[in-house]
Amino acid sequence: MPFKRTPQTFNSSIKTVKIGTGDHAVELGGATTFPFYTFDSQSNWVPKIGVEVSDLGVGHWPAGIREYYDCAGSVAEIARKASQVKGADFVCLHFEGADPNGHDRSAEECVQIACEVAEAVEVPLVIAGSKNTEKDAHLFEKIARALHGRNALFLSAKEENYKAVGAAVGLAYGHKVGAESSVDINLAKQLNILLNQLGVSTESIVMDPGSAAAGYGFEYLVSTMDRVRSAALSQNDAMLQMPIITPVSFETWNVKESVLPEEDMPQWGPAEERGVHMEVVTAVACLASGSDAVILRHPRSIETVSSLIRALLG
Amino acid sequence: MALKGIDIFKLTPKTNCKDCGFPTCMAFAMKVAAGAVPMDKCPHLSPEVLEQLSDAAAPPMKTIRTGTGDREYVLGGETVLFRHEKTFVNKTLFSVSVCNAAADEENDAAFASAESIDYERIGERMQVEFLYINYVPGKGDDRYLDLVRRALQTDKALILSCGVPEMAERALELAADRKPILNGADSENLEAMNALAQKYGVVLGVKGRDLDELYDNTAKLESLGNKNLIIDVGIKSIADAFANAVQIRRAAIKNQDRTFGYPTIVNVGRLAPGDRLMQSALASLFVLKYGSIIVMSAMDHAQALPLYGLRQNIFTDPQKPMKVEPGIYPLNGADENAVCAVTVDFALTYFVVSGEIERSGVPVNLLIADAGGYSVLTAWAAGKFSASSIAKFIKEHEVESRIKSRTLLLPGKVAVLKGELEEKLPGWKIVVAPGEAMQLVKFLKDYK
Numbered sequence: 174m175p176f177k178r179t180p181q182t183f184n185s186s187i188k189t190v191k192i193g194t195g196d197h198a199v200e201l202g203g204a205t206t207f208p209f210y211t212f213d214s215q216s217n218w219v220p221k222i223g224v225e226v227s228d229l230g231v232g233h234w235p236a237g238i239r240e241y242y243d244c245a246g247s248v249a250e251i252a253r254k255a256s257q258v259k260g261a262d263f264v265c266l267h268f269e270g271a272d273p274n275g276h277d278r279s280a281e282e283c284v285q286i287a288c289e290v291a292e293a294v295e296v297p298l299v300i301a302g303s304k305n306t307e308k309d310a311h312l313f314e315k316i317a318r319a320l321h322g323r324n325a326l327f328l329s330a331k332e333e334n335y336k337a338v339g340a341a342v343g344l345a346y347g348h349k350v351g352a353e354s355s356v357d358i359n360l361a362k363q364l365n366i367l368l369n370q371l372g373v374s375t376e377s378i379v380m381d382p383g384s385a386a387a388g389y390g391f392e393y394l395v396s397t398m399d400r401v402r403s404a405a406l407s408q409n410d411a412m413l414q415m416p417i418i419t420p421v422s423f424e425t426w427n428v429k430e431s432v433l434p435e436e437d438m439p440q441w442g443p444a445e446e447r448g449v450h451m452e453v454v455t456a457v458a459c460l461a462s463g464s465d466a467v468i469l470r471h472p473r474s475i476e477t478v479s480s481l482i483r484a485l486l487g
Numbered sequence: 488m489a490l491k492g493i494d495i496f497k498l499t500p501k502t503n504c505k506d507c508g509f510p511t512c513m514a515f516a517m518k519v520a521a522g523a524v525p526m527d528k529c530p531h532l533s534p535e536v537l538e539q540l541s542d543a544a545a546p547p548m549k550t551i552r553t554g555t556g557d558r559e560y561v562l563g564g565e566t567v568l569f570r571h572e573k574t575f576v577n578k579t580l581f582s583v584s585v586c587n588a589a590a591d592e593e594n595d596a597a598f599a600s601a602e603s604i605d606y607e608r609i610g611e612r613m614q615v616e617f618l619y620i621n622y623v624p625g626k627g628d629d630r631y632l633d634l635v636r637r638a639l640q641t642d643k644a645l646i647l648s649c650g651v652p653e654m655a656e657r658a659l660e661l662a663a664d665r666k667p668i669l670n671g672a673d674s675e676n677l678e679a680m681n682a683l684a685q686k687y688g689v690v691l692g693v694k695g696r697d698l699d700e701l702y703d704n705t706a707k708l709e710s711l712g713n714k715n716l717i718i719d720v721g722i723k724s725i726a727d728a729f730a731n732a733v734q735i736r737r738a739a740i741k742n743q744d745r746t747f748g749y750p751t752i753v754n755v756g757r758l759a760p761g762d763r764l765m766q767s768a769l770a771s772l773f774v775l776k777y778g779s780i781i782v783m784s785a786m787d788h789a790q791a792l793p794l795y796g797l798r799q800n801i802f803t804d805p806q807k808p809m810k811v812e813p814g815i816y817p818l819n820g821a822d823e824n825a826v827c828a829v830t831v832d833f834a835l836t837y838f839v840v841s842g843e844i845e846r847s848g849v850p851v852n853l854l855i856a857d858a859g860g861y862s863v864l865t866a867w868a869a870g871k872f873s874a875s876s877i878a879k880f881i882k883e884h885e886v887e888s889r890i891k892s893r894t895l896l897l898p899g900k901v902a903v904l905k906g907e908l909e910e911k912l913p914g915w916k917i918v919v920a921p922g923e924a925m926q927l928v929k930f931l932k933d934y935k
């Protein structure tokens with residue numbers, strides 16, 4: 174008795190948002206089915222992987238990452254090597270050091286770094302801020318101007334600063350705007366609407382509906398993304414059809430599983446190995462729930478996640 | 488699938504004899520459809536009709552039990568495709584595999600790795616649940632039986648992977664008491680394997696070259712009266728295994744095709760041989776998308792920690808808040824002189840923070856404030872964890888008369904509350920502690 178297949182097809186699809194320029198441009202989104210459901214319908218959807226590069230360099234990262242970057246000295250040089258990681262589609266320049274409660278690096282210095290990086294790499298750039306909404310609004314305005322023409326994606330505009338970020342990044346300098354909300358489908362939709370009303374076109378918005386490491390409230394993330402994707406595809410909700418990006422590494426490398434020194438818990442084994450598995454497990458779970466792009470840190474994670482993507486898409 | 492009242496009515500004698508306590512057969516049928524009365528309240532239904540009705544009223548996916556005692560496990564029984572629709576019910580279980588064709592060192596390492604994982608996370612014991620014992624013909628029958636014997640010395644539940652009925656029976660003779668899973672029946676050995684599974688009363692794993700063959704084999708086994716099954720999604724390729732896992736679950740739950748209404752087994756060890764990181768990646772995928780048992784070639788902490796954390800998250804019931812009782816929790820024998828630390832009543836946060844304080848060995852009075860069951864930042868952003876709510880907690884729980892210490896450690900993530908708390912709690916020293924609980928061990932030791 175053969176199995177009666179009932180493919181689940183939809184009349185709508187996730188929008189595609191292009192980042193970067195020329196031959197090196199990359200498209201995020203475009204899904205027409207649930208993630209990796211190629212048996213329902215074939216599409217051109219391929220989720221993308223970004224490599225995280227910090228403005229603080231690699232000195233504070235695990236040995237295996239430092240080793241990969243070897244003698245790369247400046248942030249620009251690190252970024253150039255990052256763009257060559259096997260399986261990488263774009264580079265994410267993360268201004269950790271801009272945090273006013275941390276290094277409080279000035280906007281001018283950040284612009285300088287951003288320009289050097291833009292000079293050094295050809296792949297698309299994603300610019301991530303400090304998480305401080307005020308600082309980021311200011312920072313993004315400056316960097317967006319400096320990178321005019323690069324068609325970068327900025328992470329992120331939030332409820333508190335979407336007007337400033339949307340206006341500078343999206344309207345004035347034609348970059349793409351990340352819309353970050355906190356694990357709630359209604360908040361995600363609301364922010365997309367607000368940005369759209371501001372004049373940012375729906376083809377210029379990429380959503381970040383929240384992120385967490387596996388084991389740390391991750392179920393809320395899965396359910397939010399499941400619901401977003403369902404509404405986008407089956408209810409043709411245009412305000413939820415933006416592609417989703419998840420900065421996985423920003424979360425996973427902070428949790429105990431990834432950082433506790435081996436001396437403190439010998440049976441757990443080397444911390445770096447744990448960090449890589451935590452990064453991969455979280456990234457795959459995000460992709461399976463609807464992320465169209467993930468940002469990762471460790472070259473090994475990137476290689477594994479990208480070969481899994483290829484294996485699943487056939 | 489819920490049967491409609493009218494369908495049930497058609498199966499009644501339609502005599503309106505009222506023996507069921509209802510005025511008409513139709514009234515009775517409507518009540519049965521609503522789940523308000525069991526159908527055997529009508530004494531005039533034939534056994535065939537009763538069976539037909541109970542089949543139709545059965546959940547879309549069967550609940551399968553395997554193992555014994557503490558190691559009895561429940562698989563399947565799922566009712567939705569996405570956890571937000573209701574909840575996922577029976578968590579994915581993990582297995583480590585050994586094989587008579589593998590080198591001794593490899594099997595030794597696999598056995599050791601299965602035993603090495605044993606820890607608690609948020610009140611749940613984390614272990615490798617199964618040992619998967621794989622038979623390859625021509626690679627030593629005695630060697631296989633030795634592996635079975637060795638597995639029996641552990642307390643794990645067992646999966647005998649063996650497609651040769653004679654060998655399977657020899658293994659079952661040894662292990663039947665443990666109620667192992669016998670994997671698997673395929674198109675060639677179906678009858679013999681079925682006879683064995685029924686004789687020894689064990690769950691039978693079903694294999695097939697593709698979805699059609701899997702479907703056909705499952706249907707054949709059902710027609711032989713066996714509904715104690717688990718479906719092996721196969722190892723043809725990663726894409727194929729994923730496609731099978733999703734389509735099997737979707738057929739059962741969305742399309743009400745009960746032939747596929749069984750739990751599944753996914754051998755990620757065979758899908759990515761020799762690549763542990765890829766096995767972790769695949770395990771993550773199949774925790775989310777419908778693997779009931781995931782077989783790995785081995786399991787170390789680097790793999791278990793994120794995978795079990797993920798599983799624990801995914802299988803929590805979204806309808807049940809994960810909360811702990813607000814109150815004063817004295818840890819490490821804290822008395823009235825021990826410092827106070829404050830946090831929220833979200834179960835995850837409580838377990839993480841109390842675990843770290845315990846690890847430090849430093850006596851601490853942990854104050855769990857009523858924060859609506861939210862994490863620190865969520866509660867803070869929602870206005871449920873504030874200087875006022877902490878001060879209120881200290882009043883209401885009479886902390887000042889019960890504890891002499893006037894030092895309060897504040898979670899680093901809400902350092903902004905410090906000033907306001909100092910105003911609200913005169914006489915208290917408010918100390919901003921680290922942002923991550925993990926850093927508490929060093930912090931508390933240095934602080935002392």
Ligand code: B12
Nearest residue numbers: 355385390830836861862863864865868869898920923924
């Ligand atoms: C899951 C989640 C939710 C879930 C709730 C889960 C829950 N029960 O709390 C839901 C979806 C319901 C939710 C809702 C909201 N959320 Co929320 N949520 C998250 C998420 C993804 C994970 C939280 C989590 O579980 N963390 C794990 C626990 C263990 O962390 P924790 O409690 O902080 O504990 C750690 C430390 O603080 C420390 N610690 C704890 N106690 C103590 C004590 C001491 C003494 C010390 C030293 C250390 C310490 O140890 C722990 C481990 O290191 C985070 C983002 C993220 N990745 O963190 C956002 C996040 C916390 N949410 C956020 C927001 C804004 C909200 C909402 C207010 C959104 C809204 N406007 O409606 C709502 C509030 C609820 C409401 N509407 O009333 C924001 C907060 C922003 C901010 N910086 O203030 C975050 C950061 C997301 C974001 N980036 O925007 N959320």
Ligand code: SF4
Nearest residue numbers: 503504505507512529
């Ligand atoms: S007992 Fe059976 S036959 Fe009689 S009225 Fe009730 S349903 Fe009808």
